[in-house]
Amino acid sequence: MISWVLRAVALGALVVGLRTALGFGMVHWPTHGAWMRLLCLVVLLAAVLAWGVLDGRRDRIAHGDPERGADLTILWLKAAVAGGLGSGAVAWILDFLPKIDLGDNGLLFELTAGASFIILLIFIPALIGVGIGRRLAGRKSGGDSTSHLSHGLPAAA
Template sequence: MTSWLLRGVVMSIVQIAARFILGAFIISSPLSKTPATWVTIAIVIVVAIVWGGIDGIRDAKAHSDPDDYEDLTVRWLKAGLLAGFVSCLVSYIVGTAGWLNGIGQASFPIEIIAGTSFVALLVFVPAFFGVSMGRIIIRREQRKAEEAAEAQTTQLPVAS
């Protein structure tokens, strides 16, 4: 399974679970929709940041030169688009079939176009932020190690 497909499927499951939980919460407590919405969005964002950070750390450790880094931008963009499309399609089907009425009330074109776009950005932007932070952390460690090695070589006593 390609890396973007795995990320897209897992993020679809996370997004679908978040929407199901949000839908059930809205049905049971309609006046608390806003806090529940923010919590579910935050969960999706945190998962994307953490996984993106892990990708960034792995990539920075594998390539010492930033010019050799893998293109994680396209990987996470594809994953976000897949997650958006699958989660919106499943949520629309479940919501209109009457299994969970609070999950989606938009028409099919709106759900697919606007929902997919929103979820794609909800996955892509935090994941890319995580990738960047992971790379920065590893690059900082690599620079400190280089400076320490350089300082050791310059402090060696000169034999006469």
């Protein structure tokens, strides 16, 4: 349980921090908004992808058999949902503070459309990273774990 909570809190805090920095930047340098949005998106995607790669490598090293690995899909789904909803709620609360501009979105928007976008931004790159990490760890451990399929050889029981 701790692993998905850690991911949710860390990535939710990253989202809130990036949104706060973006809001500050948009107030002071409004003509550079497109570049700032792109930079925030790249930072979030890179963090999620890197964490997913680490999870995938760690899982493949711990479980050499691809059929026996941990269920990282549900772990990352829980982390994404909690991170998306939590960051939306915190951003809505922070928007009431003076000098912090986060877009003046309502609570309903933050917990539905805003949260669903953040959930997808966390979940999909994380699973891509898990796949990459498992693939990289499979190659380092003496070959691809699916190589028996490409050679037409039966899998070892």
